[in-house]
Amino acid sequence: MDTVTLNAIWQDLSMMGPEIAQALLETALMLGLGLAAALLLGGPLGIVLYLTRPGQLFAHRGLHGVLGWLVNLVRSFPFIILMVSLVPLTRLIVGSTIGPVAASVPLAFAAIPYFARLVEQTLREIPRGVIEAAEAMGASPWQIIRKVLLGEARAGLISSLTILTISFLSYTAVAGVVGGGGIGDLAIRYGYYRFQTDVMVAMVLLLVIIVQVIQYIGNRLAHRLDKR
Amino acid sequence: MIHLQSLSKRFQRPEGGWFHAVDDTSLSIAQGEIFGLIGFSGAGKSTLLRLINLLERPDAGRVIVDGQDLTTLSARQLRQARQNIGMVFQQFNLLANRTVAQNVAFPLEIAGWQKADIAVRVGECLEVVHLTDRADHYPAQLSGGQKQRVGIARALASRPHVILADEPTSALDPKTTQSILSCLQEINQRFGVTVVIVTHEMGVVRSICHRAAVLDQGRVIEVMDVAAGQVDANTDLARSLLEVA
Numbered sequence: 505m506d507t508v509t510l511n512a513i514w515q516d517l518s519m520m521g522p523e524i525a526q527a528l529l530e531t532a533l534m535l536g537l538g539l540a541a542a543l544l545l546g547g548p549l550g551i552v553l554y555l556t557r558p559g560q561l562f563a564h565r566g567l568h569g570v571l572g573w574l575v576n577l578v579r580s581f582p583f584i585i586l587m588v589s590l591v592p593l594t595r596l597i598v599g600s601t602i603g604p605v606a607a608s609v610p611l612a613f614a615a616i617p618y619f620a621r622l623v624e625q626t627l628r629e630i631p632r633g634v635i636e637a638a639e640a641m642g643a644s645p646w647q648i649i650r651k652v653l654l655g656e657a658r659a660g661l662i663s664s665l666t667i668l669t670i671s672f673l674s675y676t677a678v679a680g681v682v683g684g685g686g687i688g689d690l691a692i693r694y695g696y697y698r699f700q701t702d703v704m705v706a707m708v709l710l711l712v713i714i715v716q717v718i719q720y721i722g723n724r725l726a727h728r729l730d731k732r
Numbered sequence: 733m734i735h736l737q738s739l740s741k742r743f744q745r746p747e748g749g750w751f752h753a754v755d756d757t758s759l760s761i762a763q764g765e766i767f768g769l770i771g772f773s774g775a776g777k778s779t780l781l782r783l784i785n786l787l788e789r790p791d792a793g794r795v796i797v798d799g800q801d802l803t804t805l806s807a808r809q810l811r812q813a814r815q816n817i818g819m820v821f822q823q824f825n826l827l828a829n830r831t832v833a834q835n836v837a838f839p840l841e842i843a844g845w846q847k848a849d850i851a852v853r854v855g856e857c858l859e860v861v862h863l864t865d866r867a868d869h870y871p872a873q874l875s876g877g878q879k880q881r882v883g884i885a886r887a888l889a890s891r892p893h894v895i896l897a898d899e900p901t902s903a904l905d906p907k908t909t910q911s912i913l914s915c916l917q918e919i920n921q922r923f924g925v926t927v928v929i930v931t932h933e934m935g936v937v938r939s940i941c942h943r944a945a946v947l948d949q950g951r952v953i954e955v956m957d958v959a960a961g962q963v964d965a966n967t968d969l970a971r972s973l974l975e976v977a
Contacts, residue, residue, distance in 0.1 A: 637825035640785055641839040641890070642814035651841070655829055731870040732828040 513702045520703065523690065524710075530604040530685035534611055534676040535669065537604075541612030542619035542668060549575070549616065550623025551649060557628075561635070561645060575617040583678055586610055607676070607684025615672055622664035630656045659730035666722025670715050677711075687711060733763040733926050734784060734894065739793035741779055741950075753779040754790070755950035763893075766920050766927045768937040768944030768958075770973060776950040777930045781896050784928060785817045786810060798893055815843050818887030818925075820916075822899040824879040826871040826886075833858065833867040836885045843890050857885040860922075861915055877908035884915055888925070895919070897929040901936060913940050934973050938963055946970045 517524075549571070555561050556568035578586070587610040594601050594609040630653060638652045654661070677688020687707050695704020741754040753776045761767045769777040782788040783795060786802050795802045802813055818839075826835050833854050840850045858864045861881035871879055880900060887895050897916065901909040917940045920927050931937065937944045937958060946954040946969055954967045965971050 631823070631825070633821060633823050633825040634827060636787060637819065637821060638838075638842070640787055640814060640817070640819040640896075641842050642811035643842045644811060647842055651838070652827065656827060658829060729829070731830075732872055 516700070516702060517706055520694075524687075524707075527685060527687045527690040527707075528710075530680070530689075531673070531676050531687045533604040534607050534679060534684055534686060535672060537608035538611035538615045538672055538676075539665075539669060541608075542615035542672075543665070545612075546616040546619030547623055550620035551627070551653065553620055553624040554627040554653075555645075555649075557624075559632070561639075561648065575620055578613065578617045579621070581614075583610070583614055583675055584682075586614055587679060587682060602683035604684050604686065607679035607682070607686075611672060611675055611679055614675065615668060618671070619664065619668050622668060623661065626657050626660035626664050627653055629660060659726040659732075662722060662726040662729060666719060666726070669718050669722075673711065673715065673718070733765070733798065734759075734761040734928070735794075735796040736760075736780070736783065737794040737796070739780070739783055739790045739795065741776075741783060741788055741790050752776075752950045754783060756793075757947075757950065757952050758793075759945055759952055759955075761926060761928060763926055764920070764924050765942050766917065766929065766940050768941035769928065769930045769947060770932065770934065770937055770944050771947035771969075772932065772973075775947040777932075777947045778898055779950075780947065781898055781928060781930045784894075784896055785814055785819060815839065815890050816892050816894070818890070818892040818895040820880070820883045820887045820895060820897040820900045822902050824871070824876075824883045824903075826879060826882055828871055831868050831870055832863060832874070832882050835871070835882055836889050839886060839890045853889060854885075857889050860888065860919065861885045875908075876904050877911060880904065880908075880912050881915060884912070884919070888919060888923075891923075892925065894926045894928065897927060899930050899932070901931070901933075909936070910939070916940060934963065946973065 553568065553571055553575070556564040556571070558565065590610045590613055591601050594606050597609055598606045600606050634656060635648060635652055638648050643651070676684065676686050680686035680689030681692055687710060691704045691707035694700040695707065736757065736759045739754050739757050740752070742750045742752045745751050757780065769780055771777045779788055783790050784797065786795060790803065797813065798816060800813060802810060805813060827838065830838065836854045836857050837850045840853060845853070855864070858867055861884055863878060863881055863885065866874065866878060871882065874882065900916070901912050904912060913936060916927055916929070919925050929936065929941065941958050944956050944958060945952045946956065946967060948969050954965070954970050956963055956965055956970060963974060965974055
């Protein structure tokens with residue numbers, strides 16, 4: 505590529521500056537809402553899944569089975585189909601099916617069971633004996649959840665959240681195509697429909713950088729919190 | 733202090749049928765005593781110990797600690813009663829993400845102590861186990877013997893009347909074993925804490941126990957007096973344990 509074409513590309517992109525900034529905001533909004541739902545609902549769901557496992561504090565074969573089945577059910581949907589089938593629900597909750605907030609509904613729906621499974625897996629790494637020691641001291645179930653489970657698994661939970669964030673960054677691109685906006689949507693609209701490959705490449709590069717940064721922060725934080 | 737009355741506990745075998753870990757066993761342990769539970773693997777000694785703080789619930793029988801029948805308590809009352817019974821484990825079971833001081837503080841946080849009182853008490857307990865200089869270390873930075881001393885300080889923190897020790901020295905070398913045993917002995921003598929210790933080594937019994945029960949197939953077959961390092965054994969099994977040691 506000579507300097508002239510490079511200059512042309514740069515001019516193209518800088519003219520799109522406001523649009524890219526807008527797309528970044530939309531992506532951040534979708535991701536933020538989806539992850540917030542995953543943390544607030546998927547986290548507790550994961551803890552319940554763990555505690556109802558055989559041999560755990562609230563071992564309950566029936567409840568564990570039903571919840572596990574529901575989690576698997578939602579997770580079996582291809583995301584794009586989940587999104588389409590949730591249109592009525594989205595309209596009910598948000599009042600619209602277009603825009604980043606509307607796109608957050610199916611994102612949250614997919615993120616909740618995903619994170620729940622990650623939390624359940626992470627908690628399984630805590631040695632049973634440590635929980636037993638807390639029981640022997642007279643800890644209440646709530647104290648065990650807060651101080652033992654979350655305290656001992658905190659590094660693993662941060663790693664799980666990192667995985668979730670990166671997976672759902674690419675889900676936001678899919679959600680963007682059906683009206684959610686965001687970086688993925690921008691890449692498709694310009695790069696694919698209007699044959700502006702440079703825009704597509706720039707957007708993918710932007711995503712690459714974001715993913716690297718998220719992973720870096722996640723690793724650093726997990727490492728800092730892990731004293732094992 | 734501790735009265736175990738006709739206790740039974742059985743577990744379902746994976747291949748079907750039942751395993752009688754503790755079979756209609758009674759035992760009385762006096763206040764201030766260091767009492768050993770000794771036997772070969774599978775004799776039911778750990779299960780018997782875990783019945784004392786109801787980590788295992790008996791299928792039949794009563795567990796009376798400090799004049800209170802634990803089997804009749806509500807969940808909340810049982811948690812309260814457990815704060816009066818410290819426990820030390822073979823695998824230490826420390827919280828890996830908490831420092832030594834925070835581990836010792838843990839049972840006090842659970843019991844709802846004030847922050848200032850916790851700090852004072854943690855300092856006292858670390859002094860007893862000679863770990864004051866390790867207060868800000870994490871368990872991963874400690875040796876096995878040091879970890880177990882943290883375990884003992886933690887068990888001691890809430891000023892319990894009873895400490896249950898489940899094979900506390902089985903993961904440690906002989907020299908460290910001695911230091912852990914003398915630590916338990918010191919606690920018994922200084923604070924009058926009743927200590928129940930599970931072991932498969934007669935050496936442990938000889939070194940610190942006042943009395944010891946020999947278990948076989950879930951039953952107490954003999955209670956031995958230990959005086960001046962002499963174990964007075966009457967049954968063949970107790971004698972065979974003596975020979976191993």
